[in-house]
Amino acid sequence: MSQERSVRTRRLLLHAAAEEFAARGYSGARLKTVVDRIGMTKGALYGHFASKEDLAEALADEAASCWEALRAEQAAQPLDSVAELRLLAERLALLMDDDLVFRAAVRLASDGLCGSGKRDLVTLISAHFTELVRRAQREAGLAVAFPAAAFADLVTTAIFAGAQSGAPSGTKAGAKAGAGPGIGSRTRLNGLWELLGSGG
Numbered sequence: 078m079s080q081e082r083s084v085r086t087r088r089l090l091l092h093a094a095a096e097e098f099a100a101r102g103y104s105g106a107r108l109k110t111v112v113d114r115i116g117m118t119k120g121a122l123y124g125h126f127a128s129k130e131d132l133a134e135a136l137a138d139e140a141a142s143c144w145e146a147l148r149a150e151q152a153a154q155p156l157d158s159v160a161e162l163r164l165l166a167e168r169l170a171l172l173m174d175d176d177l178v179f180r181a182a183v184r185l186a187s188d189g190l191c192g193s194g195k196r197d198l199v200t201l202i203s204a205h206f207t208e209l210v211r212r213a214q215r216e217a218g219l220a221v222a223f224p225a226a227a228f229a230d231l232v233t234t235a236i237f238a239g240a241q242s243g244a245p246s247g248t249k250a251g252a253k254a255g256a257g258p259g260i261g262s263r264t265r266l267n268g269l270w271e272l273l274g275s276g277g
Contacts, residue, residue, distance in 0.1 A: 087125050089115045091139065094132050095181035103133055103188040133185050140182030141198050143172070148205065158213040162232075165209065166266055169202070170236050183237050203233045228269075235265035 093114040097106045108129055112122050126132040151165050172179045186199040206229035213219035221228045 083125075086117075086121065090117070090122055090125055090132070091136060091178065095136055095178045098133060098136065099177060099181040099184050103129075103185055106133075108132075136178055137182045137185050137198060140179045141201070143176070143179055144198060144202060147172070158209065158216045159219055162206070162209045162213050163270060166206070166232050166236065170266055173236055187237075199233065199237065203229055206232050231269055232266070235269060238265065 090111065093111045094106070096114060097111050101107075106129065108119060108122060111132070112119055122132075126135060147165070147168060151161060151168070154161075154164075156164065173183065182198055186197055207226045210219065210221070210225040210229050210232075214221075214225060223231070
């Protein structure tokens with residue numbers, strides 16, 4: 078029972094921290110605000126995380142694990158290279174729009190917090206998309222007006238554009254925070270697919 082309570086408390090702390098880091102970034106985040114969100118004390122937080130950096134790294138590591146699981150799941154599907162590129166981008170956009178922990182981890186990565194083992198989430202994702210674009214060029218004759226790495230950067234920028242605002246850019250909260258009214262990651266991606274002549 079005590080172990081279950083500990084797991085629940087850790088999850089509450091991670092979610093509260095994700096809200097704070099997504100909204101304020103690493104330097105602006107305050108542990109007092111994190112614990113106030115869920116009616117806890119700093120002492121309770123320190124029973125799970127030794128510092129703000131420890132808490133941020135736990136979020137970054139959780140998001141990195143989520144990314145690896147997404148990659149593995151998609152790799153198991155029989156898709157052609159262009160379909161794999163599009164589906165992975167769109168699923169990642171869904172994560173950014175719907176998963177607060179993942180969105181916070183992207184903001185932390187942009188602040189230089191990479192998680193234990195220095196796994197830079199944004200760099201890992203960008204490198205994977207670059208390889209997907211190259212493979213689509215080789216296998217499917219994908220024609221883009223940019224080098225593979227540049228097009229992959231456009232894809233990841235379209236997906237991650239709302240991270241700095243602290244809210245998914247297709248929401249009212251995102252618009253209020255300056256991420257653009259009603260323009261979400263998936264809408265921006267549609268424009269990129271049109272560059273490939275495969276929109277829709």
